Amino acid sequence: MEGPSVDVVDRVCYNIAETTFENFDSKTVDLAKKRILDILGCIIGGVNAPGNAALEGLVRKWGGREESTIFVKGGKAPAQNVAMLNSIFARSYDFEVMSYVIDGKLYASHHAATVVPTALALGELLRSSGREILTAMLVGEDLAARVQTASAEHPIYLGWDGCATLSHLAATATAARLLRLSPSKVRNALGIVLNMIAGAIQSLWDGATTFKLGQGLAARNGIFAAELAEQGWIGVKDPLMSRFGYFSLYGGGCKDPSVLTKDLGVRYYGETYFKPYPCGLPTHVAINCTLSLIKGHDPDVENIEEISIGVPPGALQNSYYAKPFIIRDFPHGDAIFSYPYAVVTTLLKKKVGLANFTEEAILDHKVSKLIDKTKLLEQTAAGERLSIELRVKMKDGRELVERCAFQMEWVERTTSWEFVINKFWHQVDFSAAVSKKDADKIINLVGDFENVSDISEMVSFLRGQKEMQ
Known part of the structure; x- marks a missing residue:
């Protein structure tokens, strides 16, 4: 039993480590760029939502190396803390792109709100290009989608918040790809993050601020796990299908392992429902x-x-x-x-x-x-x-x-750039935290993201009006 399951994980980890931008077709890239703009809009619109100022204050109090930019608010902090904070900004109004359809079945998910801030925070530190960011995003989102689809149960029916559990895997894969980890170290990173996954669905029943915490912890822990693996830490050998691996703990078992490798390296899944309303x-x-x-x-x-x-x-x-x-x-x-x-x-x-x-x-x-x-x-x-x-x-x-x-059709249809851009402007107008001039530059840069040589260029327009004054 160990042999086949380990072989599947080998193939998954190899795909994360070895995928290049040339693997993607134009439709996949276009959709990923729309997700980036959607999440940036949600960060801008959600930055001042209740609870966020307190968390921002803690991140600044913790201090540390100035690696990545706190979007809209300005200033820098360690990449993993910034990724956490920006992810929570993005999730604050539950307005971000979500869900996907595979083989005619809907899968409710919230991966992009973690993956995009993770990729941008770590990418800023590493001075990554737009193509490198897109590649890292897509392997992370694809892993989470495949694991969710292969699971016997959605985490929510087991008491877990899938926004947190699955996003831990996505963020770890994204960070591992940006750090250019070898397949064996990708495996260790996933085995390490298995020990950090959590997120109780009770938060949504109780209307607690913690409904958005798991989204950010996944970003922070994903970077942490990848960095630990880079430094030589050893994780669980089979983080997915071992006796106490992901599927056993958070997926109710694995109903179809073939999903993990079907069209692997050819088809990259990502979320497609661009929400028209800021609620569930x-x-x-x-x-x-x-x-x-x-x-x-x-x-x-x-x-x-x-x-x-x-x-x-x-x-x-x-x-x-x-x-x-x-x-x-x-x-x-x-x-x-x-x-x-x-x-x-x-x-x-x-x-x-x-x-x-x-x-x-x-x-x-x-x-x-x-x-x-x-x-x-x-x-x-x-x-x-x-x-x-x-x-x-x-x-x-x-x-x-x-x-x-x-x-x-809401999830299956191709969402237009016009819709995504109009939604972005709605959030800019609502928060008034980013100037219209900078917002326009962000739209243009995301539209040509695959040709951005260093994402620091885009980050400079996301520091907010207060810092730029």
């Missing part, structure tokens, strides 16, 4: 449903008597999106993973963007007034994936009804 994916169905209801009926919120949100069977017990909306110690964490809040804020503002998820918006008395009129019900029969049935009873006796479901 299931709430996007509820938001679209509400927007459709507004378009068809434009209800006066003052005349709403009751709002009923029909959620999929089993959701009331098993989904943190379907828990009652109660504002606790971290309102933002309560709002971005909530069906009731998604519906109510959409009804009130008639559109959804970052402004819907500020603490001022969440604590608005108009929200609590409508929340008191909102109830969650389980649909009696299983409908389409993540389906929502929205019923709004008006005081004049009318009942407005809208039904929506998740569409696989």
